[in-house]
Amino acid sequence: MYEMKPEYYTGIDFIDQEHARLFEIANEAYELLINEFIPDKYDYILHLVQELKDYTKYHFKHEEEYMESIGYKRILSQKVAHTDFIEKLDAIDTDSIDENQKDVLLDLIDFLAVWLVEHIYRKDKLIAEE
Numbered sequence: 001m002y003e004m005k006p007e008y009y010t011g012i013d014f015i016d017q018e019h020a021r022l023f024e025i026a027n028e029a030y031e032l033l034i035n036e037f038i039p040d041k042y043d044y045i046l047h048l049v050q051e052l053k054d055y056t057k058y059h060f061k062h063e064e065e066y067m068e069s070i071g072y073k074r075i076l077s078q079k080v081a082h083t084d085f086i087e088k089l090d091a092i093d094t095d096s097i098d099e100n101q102k103d104v105l106l107d108l109i110d111f112l113a114v115w116l117v118e119h120i121y122r123k124d125k126l127i128a129e130e
Contacts, residue, residue, distance in 0.1 A: 002027040002113070008120045010128045015066070018059040019120055025052055026112040033105040041101045046094060049108070053089050060086075063124070072130050074123075081119060 004020040025048070032044050060082040067075045088111060097104050 001030045002116070008116075008125075010120075010125050012066070012128055015063055015124065015127070018055075018062065019116075019124070021055060022059065022112075022116060025055065026109065026116060029105060029109050029112065033102070033109065041105070042098045045097050045101060045104055045108075049089060049092055049094075052108075052112075053086065056082075056085060056089070063127075067127060070127075070130050072127060074126060078123060078127075081123065085115060085119075 002023045004016070004023045008019060008023075009016050010019075029048055032038070032041055032048065035041075038044065064075065064079060064082070066072075067078060072078075092104070092108075
């Protein structure tokens with residue numbers, strides 16, 4: 001369902017590779033949602049959310065270091081967007097996941113779809129233009 005399409009490439013190899021991994025994680029969330037052979041997805045959701053937190057922190061650190069190294073003028077707005085993303089993930093109430101597994105996955109997938117498309121296409125592609 002999710003794939004790193006040509007229009008999402010920035011032309012900065014390490015950023016594009018890390019973005020591709022984010023698309024893979026989003027796809028894993030979708031695959032988990034539609035998997036009927038796993039009735040209780042609680043542990044899988046927790047793992048997915050933690051992997052997403054860890055990987056985005058790793059990715060945002062790399063991206064921000066790169067932006068600093070090239071004197072990127074829009075770095076502050078990028079940092080704010082990155083912080084908002086992490087805060088959204090931190091706000092997921094892990095206690096309520098068990099009773100609302102499908103809703104949590106749907107919310108996560110929706111959030112990732114909007115973020116990946118909007119942020120990468122509208123913000124990250126500008127980094128390569130500096």
